[in-house]
Amino acid sequence: xxxxxxxxxxxxxxxxxxxxxxxxxxxxxxxxxxxxxxxxxxxxxxxxxxxxxxxxxxxxxxxxxxxxxxxxxxxxxxxxxxxxxxxxxxxxxxxxxxxxxxxxxxxxxxxxxxxxxxxxxxxxxxxxxxxxxxxxxxxxxxxxxxxxxxxxxxxxxxxxxxxxxxxxxxxxxxxxxxxxxxxxxxxxxxxxxxxxxxxxxxxxxxxxxxxxxxxxxxxxxxxxxxxxxxxxxxxxxxxxxxxxxxxxxxxxxxxxxxxxxxxxxxxxxxxxxxxxxxxxxxxxxxxxxxxxxxxxxxxxxxxxxxxxxxxxxxxxxxxxx
Amino acid sequence: xxxxxxxxxxxxxxxxxxxxxxxxxxxxxxxxxxxxxxxxxxxxxxxxxxxxxxxxxxxxxxxxxxxxxxxxxxxxxxxxxxxxxxxxxxxxxxxxxxxxxxxxxxxxxxxxxxxxxxxxxxxxxxxxxxxxxxxxxxxxxxxxxxxxxxxxxxxxxxxxxxxxxxxxxxxxxxxxxxxxxxxxxxxxxxxxxxxxxxxxxxxxxxxxxxxxxxxxxxxxxxxxxxxxxxxxxxxxxxxxxxxxxxxxxxxxxxxxxxxxxxxxxxxxxxxxxxxxxxxxxxxxxxxxx
Numbered sequence: 001x002x003x004x005x006x007x008x009x010x011x012x013x014x015x016x017x018x019x020x021x022x023x024x025x026x027x028x029x030x031x032x033x034x035x036x037x038x039x040x041x042x043x044x045x046x047x048x049x050x051x052x053x054x055x056x057x058x059x060x061x062x063x064x065x066x067x068x069x070x071x072x073x074x075x076x077x078x079x080x081x082x083x084x085x086x087x088x089x090x091x092x093x094x095x096x097x098x099x100x101x102x103x104x105x106x107x108x109x110x111x112x113x114x115x116x117x118x119x120x121x122x123x124x125x126x127x128x129x130x131x132x133x134x135x136x137x138x139x140x141x142x143x144x145x146x147x148x149x150x151x152x153x154x155x156x157x158x159x160x161x162x163x164x165x166x167x168x169x170x171x172x173x174x175x176x177x178x179x180x181x182x183x184x185x186x187x188x189x190x191x192x193x194x195x196x197x198x199x200x201x202x203x204x205x206x207x208x209x210x211x212x213x214x215x216x217x218x219x220x221x222x223x224x225x226x227x228x229x230x231x232x233x234x235x236x237x238x239x240x241x242x243x244x245x246x247x248x249x250x251x252x253x254x255x256x257x258x259x260x261x262x263x264x265x266x267x268x269x270x271x272x273x274x275x276x277x278x279x280x281x282x283x284x285x286x287x288x289x290x291x292x293x294x295x296x297x298x299x300x301x302x303x304x305x306x307x308x309x310x311x312x313x314x315x316x317x318x319x320x321x
Numbered sequence: 322x323x324x325x326x327x328x329x330x331x332x333x334x335x336x337x338x339x340x341x342x343x344x345x346x347x348x349x350x351x352x353x354x355x356x357x358x359x360x361x362x363x364x365x366x367x368x369x370x371x372x373x374x375x376x377x378x379x380x381x382x383x384x385x386x387x388x389x390x391x392x393x394x395x396x397x398x399x400x401x402x403x404x405x406x407x408x409x410x411x412x413x414x415x416x417x418x419x420x421x422x423x424x425x426x427x428x429x430x431x432x433x434x435x436x437x438x439x440x441x442x443x444x445x446x447x448x449x450x451x452x453x454x455x456x457x458x459x460x461x462x463x464x465x466x467x468x469x470x471x472x473x474x475x476x477x478x479x480x481x482x483x484x485x486x487x488x489x490x491x492x493x494x495x496x497x498x499x500x501x502x503x504x505x506x507x508x509x510x511x512x513x514x515x516x517x518x519x520x521x522x523x524x525x526x527x528x529x530x531x532x533x534x535x536x537x538x539x540x541x542x543x544x545x546x547x548x549x550x551x552x553x554x555x556x557x558x559x560x561x562x563x564x565x566x567x568x569x570x571x572x573x574x575x576x577x578x579x580x581x582x583x584x585x586x587x588x589x590x591x592x593x594x595x596x597x598x599x600x601x602x603x604x605x606x607x608x609x610x
Contacts, residue, residue: 057414057417057418103596104592104593104595105596107596108595108599109599110412110413110414111356111413111417112550112599114356114414115356115543115546115547115550115591116591119588120588120592122540122543122584123585123588123589123592126581126582127585130581130582246539250421253418253421257418286429286432286433287433288429289425289426289428289429289432290425290426290430290433292425293421293422293424293425293426293429294422294426295422296419296421296422296425297404297423297426300408300411300415300419301408301419304411
């Protein structure tokens with residue numbers, strides 16, 4: 001028992017404080033920021049799988065976020081389906097699109113892959129803005145209902161109209177994503193992902209089918225970022241083509257790179273600290289993109305492993321002394 | 322038939338600017354191996370500098386164009402020096418991400434200075450000509466002519482001058498170039514300066530025709546990448562041909578299929594071609610680092 005606490009005490013403490021957080025946050029606006037951070041953390045973890053673990057910079061990430069958002073929006077408004085049916089279907093749709101697109105895009109490597117996925121993301125953005133019949137064009141879709149009430153026998157029902165209820169929803173989704181990513185990264189499959197990042201030719205010579213492995217990572221990443229997108233659409237209540245814009249992709253990239261690429265904690269830390277910091281320096285809002293830009297350049301030049309990498313380096317130095 | 326000829330004319334005009342922008346990028350990406358995604362934003366900055374010089378500083382069109390090219394050449398050199406040089410030996414991806422950082426800064430600066438709205442540069446040559454039913458404006462003809470002149474000048478510079486020769490030497494074999502005493506750092510800065518100046522000139526040429534806005538850089542940058550990859554990395558004829566080809570694809574697609582999706586055709590073509598031939602049309606594989 002003591003040993004378990006020694007090893008997992010920090011995680012338990014963080015989990016407990018995450019669970020009781022809504023009791024202490026009274027500012028509704030700040031609560032909303034936290035909800036969004038949970039969402040972004042899901043998407044950042046997904047990007048981390050394909051970019052951090054597998055080494056493929058998918059810049060269509062915002063596009064797949066939008067597929068999830070539009071999927072849920074269309075299914076719950078035009079088709080009047082339940083949110084709980086729409087969300088997994090939208091995420092699956094993104095995974096299928098990811099497989100189709102990946103079959104083309106993953107044949108390229110390195111900066112070429114980044115550029116091809118950038119183009120694909122832009123195609124999704126343009127389609128979202130112009131396919132009037134389905135996406136509502138540049139006006140987007142409004143009046144997306146919040147997640148449906150879940151009836152619980154004998155106890156009543158779980159509703160999602162309050163911010164704290166929504167918080168527990170996104171938090172549980174985030175925990176689910178973390179758990180999946182943890183299991184995945186520690187599995188044989190996860191080792192295959194990382195072997196491709198380190199040396200694709202060598203990995204192939206060991207009998208790893210690199211194309212299929214990259215496809216798997218890409219589809220899983222698209223599934224989870226679409227999950228975040230679907231939650232976003234339902235919690236915010238309206239979406240416009242801007243959910244597919246490059247800015248969303250850049251945000252995810254920033255969370256992963258500043259937090260620490262190829263770690264599980266890094267993207268989550270990035271997704272929480274950056275939006276919270278952004279609120280804190282609200283008066284500098286006009287300079288936000290500039291600050292992000294400088295951070296991105298400084299981090300890639302001086303701290304290529306992000307915050308988590310920096311912490312690990314400091315810890316190593318301390319242990320040596 | 323008249324519609325067809327009109328679209329061809331528009332396509333060639335559009336292609337002229339694409340060719341100039343792609344020419345710069347093919348030098349930077351193909352020869353120096355720097356995937357400078359901020360290239361399109363330098364184009365945007367060039368247009369704004371020209372706009373500033375004409376409306377606030379009272380420059381005439383041609384001096385403004387020349388000054389913008391010069392200033393942007395300095396900016397391009399600085400970008401190489403401050404951002405890309407420290408990353409030269411890292412993976413390409415890091416340079417790409419740093420370029421994203423640079424473009425965020427550029428877009429933010431321009432938005433702060435001029436606001437998010439679009440502007441039009443005063444047209445130095447108003448009026449239009451009707452040639453067998455095809456509408457031409459002097460400015461559009463100027464874009465086509467100026468692009469040809471610049472392409473020829475660049476070729477002469479690279480083939481006939483010592484400085485240009487160092488660029489070609491680095492392109493052929495960067496280690497060999499260093500062995501015979503070529504300063505690779507200086508070549509890198511110079512290449513960036515030339516590439517950025519070309520983008521600035523292209524921007525100043527079309528700015529009186531189209532509107533300028535802070536967000537326009539992303540699209541131009543993406544298209545330049547499309548052209549450079551399609552034309553073959555580092556291939557100057559490839560970039561020129563690819564530029565005109567993309568201009569024609571967009572003009573014809575926009576005229577005959579659907580104008581709303583005009584930007585999709587080029588990206589779609591890139592995705593398809595790379596799917597069939599992952600190293601681009603003229604297939605020179607990028608060295609993995």
